Amino acid sequence: LKPLDLRLYAVTDPAIAPAGRLAELVAEAIAGGATLVQLRDKSGDVRTALRAAEALLDVTRRAGVPLLVNDRVDVALAVEADGVHLGQDDMPVDIARRLLGPRAIIGLTVRSEEEARGVPPEASYAAIGGVFATSSKADAAKPIGLDGLARLAALIHRRHPSLALCAISGITAANAGEVVRAGVDGVAVISSLFAAADARAAASALRAAVDAALLESARA
């Protein structure tokens, strides 16, 4: 398995497609450059989530790309996924770390300065957002924008200087560059990958934008 790489984090939802087709879409996204995959199931239907996770693992394991499960630590344990992504209302990161062990990838959503200051040492990365408005999350709060993203990224790095960071919400190939330049290691995307006619091409365009911005930041 490749080490944690947040450059292009593909977040999927079983509501997008049946398990088999979802796995195909993820395979295309990985072929286009996705470096990390998350299964985000908001339906609460554990059987569907387990089936989707098994189908995705067939693809991600072959590619050596880690698969994380949103929220449900038990689903991650059941399918032996590579970790979990947790919201602020989900299981606390330290408890998840205890249940999943030291090698699991555990990500945490950060939406505010308070949450940025509260990132625990057991987290593997933080996903900062929502940066822009998005259609993927109906209950989303006011977007924090690029300024908010830069501020939260700096706040997190003050306590955890080497913590991996990504940004989420409304990110496209057109804005991914400025997002990365705001101070994160990559972008998490749902709609701009899986609502695209060609997931591989969409991933490829996103990765190119992220990689160019990372190279530029490294040179600066």
Added chain:
Amino acid sequence: LKPLDLRLYAVTDPAIAPAGRLAELVAEAIAGGATLVQLRDKSGDVRTALRAAEALLDVTRRAGVPLLVNDRVDVALAVEADGVHLGQDDMPVDIARRLLGPRAIIGLTVRSEEEARGVPPEASYAAIGGVFATSSKADAAKPIGLDGLARLAALIHRRHPSLALCAISGITAANAGEVVRAGVDGVAVISSLFAAADARAAASALRAAVDAALLESARA
């Protein structure tokens, strides 16, 4: 910890009361004769479920009564509860058994003949129902009645002759006797315990009805 005893199975919900008061109510139910406790949280709020589970465990451990968590195997693992209760759409019993180990109590809801035939060997007990109409479950299917209960209990025992069984939905001290005589080891209750003015007195009346019917069945 006492062995699995389904005579009076108290099912609680954090929506009934805050964690502290919920624990008091459960302590009263146990003082009145409850033999098993389940935390059933349908809100999906893991933090609330964890707090409620911790508060309940303080009470149940002192009494030696097992505490089960509905649906969330990860919450059960996090608080080291004594097991889980699973619906037919929750995590499959065999996977939960693998995650929780051989000593955990794992219960399964059974609502139909098909589900009765499908009870896996990894289950510790089956909860059959809904027997009568209830106010505790808005999406409940048509009640199976005492005849249905007897039929499903017999079907389960055909394959698992010694599996512990209880009945659920709409059970009160007035009907608990006939419920037990239909072929189960006890009753699971929510409303008739926790909506009562005095949970201890309500538990005591339910236990008396169950014990009398079990004694009668043993003599028959």
